[in-house]
Structure formats: structure tokens, C-alpha cells
Amino acid sequence: MVRWAILGLLLFSSPGMAAMYLWEEEPASRWRRDFSNSARDARVPLPTTQLDQEKIGEKTTVHDLFDRWVLNESVHGGRGKHYAEVTKDCKGKIELEFSLTPRQWQNPARRKQYYRSIDRLVTKVGWHLLADFGSQLSGREKEGFMRALHALAWQESLWQHYIRYKNWFFVVLSGTSYNVLDDWGITQVARSHGSPNEPLNERFFASKGYCSIGSTLYYGFMEYYLLYMDARSLPCNDSAMDKLLGAYNQYASGFSYCHDDFSEDEKYRAYQTGAMTGFGKHYRNRTWLNKLK
Numbered sequence: 001m002v003r004w005a006i007l008g009l010l011l012f013s014s015p016g017m018a019a020m021y022l023w024e025e026e027p028a029s030r031w032r033r034d035f036s037n038s039a040r041d042a043r044v045p046l047p048t049t050q051l052d053q054e055k056i057g058e059k060t061t062v063h064d065l066f067d068r069w070v071l072n073e074s075v076h077g078g079r080g081k082h083y084a085e086v087t088k089d090c091k092g093k094i095e096l097e098f099s100l101t102p103r104q105w106q107n108p109a110r111r112k113q114y115y116r117s118i119d120r121l122v123t124k125v126g127w128h129l130l131a132d133f134g135s136q137l138s139g140r141e142k143e144g145f146m147r148a149l150h151a152l153a154w155q156e157s158l159w160q161h162y163i164r165y166k167n168w169f170f171v172v173l174s175g176t177s178y179n180v181l182d183d184w185g186i187t188q189v190a191r192s193h194g195s196p197n198e199p200l201n202e203r204f205f206a207s208k209g210y211c212s213i214g215s216t217l218y219y220g221f222m223e224y225y226l227l228y229m230d231a232r233s234l235p236c237n238d239s240a241m242d243k244l245l246g247a248y249n250q251y252a253s254g255f256s257y258c259h260d261d262f263s264e265d266e267k268y269r270a271y272q273t274g275a276m277t278g279f280g281k282h283y284r285n286r287t288w289l290n291k292l293k
Helices: 008-013 108-132 139-157 202-207 213-231 240-253 266-285
Strands: 057-062 066-071 082-085 162-165 168-172
Touching: 108 139, 108 213, 139 213, 139 240, 139 266, 213 240, 240 266
Parallel strands: none
Antiparallel strands: 057 066, 066 082, 082 168, 162 168
16 A cells, blocks of 8 residues: 555644654665665666667656656566666665566565565564664564564565566556655655655655665655654554554554544545555554465
């Protein structure tokens, strides 16, 4: 499930929407670290022909920021529909272990290896994040939060980030977001909000943190963590699950930190309900475990 950026007035007037975003103030060095220890694409030569000549799909340019592609089925192999080509922008930063070609993706053993690697990476990034912020969670709360990070990444992207076509690399976009920029990568972090010209997470977007799957995980997890630290202290969230859902309500919709606070607008309320239901379902069922077996 991805986050919408519609109903701008509703979002800006909502009780959960702050004027400043705490994760925007964090140093970019946090998410520029190498978490994966995977081989980087620096060893892969840049393509020598123009991507447009490959006839792989339809391209649109988004506000002079990036080219968004709707790729042919033979190129994306069933992994979403919308992508941004990042080969030159991200040269030397893309982890090859997570950049499977369509042919590699069709190999069950390679897919299982991929999902197990993502599982380890989510855990590793989550541990780093909690340590960076002073290890303020412990015991069952810490265990539940780490499980929520797995559910968050699955809910936003089904644990998919890159695809590779020959020597071109693409980052998966949400494709169903109602903003013009669309959401970027495994935790869908770099979307626009009120204005399509203004990325919500502008510092992350400008830093090209989306080039690395580990960086994108860290940034999205940091956003969720800071929202959770507020949601856990509110009287509207009693149980441990209420706190996790309240944080996701704010993360996904920007409407409220409370697990049971929904918009009166029918369309937006339906989005909130669907997003939170999906997140809660994945958390309880640990949906991703089926991919690890």
C-alpha cells in the first residue's frame, strides 16, 4: 500500500500534520552508510546506447527530476509497473545482490535468496537505527517494533526496490500514488505533498539516498520511528498494537497519530482504512515469511 498526497487542505489542517519534519533535520551521513556489504554496480559498465532506443516502454519526464517509465512486461517481469531509471545518477551505489534481472527473478532459488537477504538487511538497518537514536526501546516493545519494520517495508513495496535491464537500473515507484512525483523505493519515502514541484523529503531526494536499498530502508524506518515515539505517548493509543498502527496512520496518510482517527471524507477514509488494515494484517501474519521458506 502506498501513501497518497491528495486532499492537501485536509492534510495540512489535520491534528497530526506538523510544520516541521524531524527526520529532515537528521544528518545525511546516517543513510549514506553501506549496510548491505553487497557488490556495487561500479564494476558494471554504463550502457553505450540510448535507453529510448531500446523500445522497452513508455517514458514521461517528471518536473525535470527524473524519467518515469511504464515498462513492458518482458522487462519488469511482473514487479510493478512504474519505474525511474537511475543508472547514471546512482552509478557505484546500487547493490547488485538486490538488482535481479527478469530472468533471475523467475528462478525460485534466486528469489528465495533475494528475500532472505532483504530479511537480514531489514533487521540490520533496524538495529542500526535504534542504536543511533539511543536504544530507547527494549524488551517486548523493541521486538514488536522490529517486526513492524518488516511489515512496513513489505506493506510499502513487497520488499522490492530495484530491477535491472541489461546495464540499466530502475528504482520501483508506487505508480498508484496521486501525486506527480510518485513514491520512491522500498519504503516509498520521497513523494510530493501539496505541491508537485516540492518533494516532501527533499533532503533525502537531493542526496540520492534512494540509490541504495539500505539507505532507503534507513530513511523510511527513521521516519516511522520518530512518528512512533510520538504515537506511543498519546492516550488514544492504549495497546502495543495501537501505538504501531497510530504511527503507521501518520506515516501513510499524514492525518493522525491515533490508531482510530479517520477522515470524514469517504474516499480518504477508505484509503486510511485499507492502508492500516494491510499493515496490521502483514504484522500479525508475518506475510513475508512465506517468501523465506
